[in-house]
Amino acid sequence: MKKLMSFVGALLLAFFDPVYVWLTNWMHRQGLMLAASSFPNGTIFSIGSAYGAAKVISDISNANPGVASSTAHGFTDGDILVLTSGWPMLNGAVIRVDGAVDDAFDIEGFDASNTTLFPDGGGAGTAREVTSWVSLSQVTNVATSGGEQQFYQWQYLEEKTQRQRPTFKNARSMTLTVDYDPDMPWHAALLAADQLGTPHAIRATLPNGDVILYHMYVAYDGEPSFTINQNQQVTVSLSYDNPRSQRYSAAP
Incomplete structure (x- = not known):
């Protein structure tokens, strides 16, 4: 009986799990999910070329x-x-x-x-x-930094506590680690963007179809790493021109 129940459970899971994934993505696109979390796995970055x-x-x-x-x-x-x-x-x-x-x-x-x-x-x-657009493949890691609020702080002689007032937020940046392959179309596109020295449109297409759009300066020299027993890798440094990204739901 236990084996039968286990078999039936596995059968139901095999059927309902993809249905649940599809239904969840559909509800996200329709704006019906009140709160949710998600992994970035499956995100595809692209550069406007x-x-x-x-x-x-x-x-x-x-x-x-x-x-x-x-x-x-x-x-x-x-x-x-x-x-x-x-x-x-x-x-x-x-x-x-x-x-x-x-x-x-x-x-x-x-x-x-x-x-x-x-x-x-x-x-x-x-x-x-x-x-x-040119898609960036073989991305193994994305690290973000910046955006921290800074403050001006002071204290009056007659007071025992310090005061503070917000000033600026640190400049934001993003670093992509990519497995090296000079034959990939993105290699030439990134080199061209680096040499131009002007900001480019960057698009992140999320697994549910939503897109996040950025305007960023691209720093990329195409020189690979040489760490023994590891894939050769290159880094793509992206710094925000406009400090805010724009997110849009998947196109209907």
């Missing part, structure tokens, strides 16, 4: 989401753009287009309604579409 011509943005509305005015921009919903803007929090952001019409488009997920942070008339700039 080609960009379209810059299109002028004459204004961005103080709305949620902000609406960019751009005559005959040619963008369609789902396009990924790199923006410049007079608003520092939007300058260098990588965003997704939504609600595109002939001369305007929504900056999906960007709330520009606070006129203190986003002064009226100050958001003008440019938009460039990321037209091609």
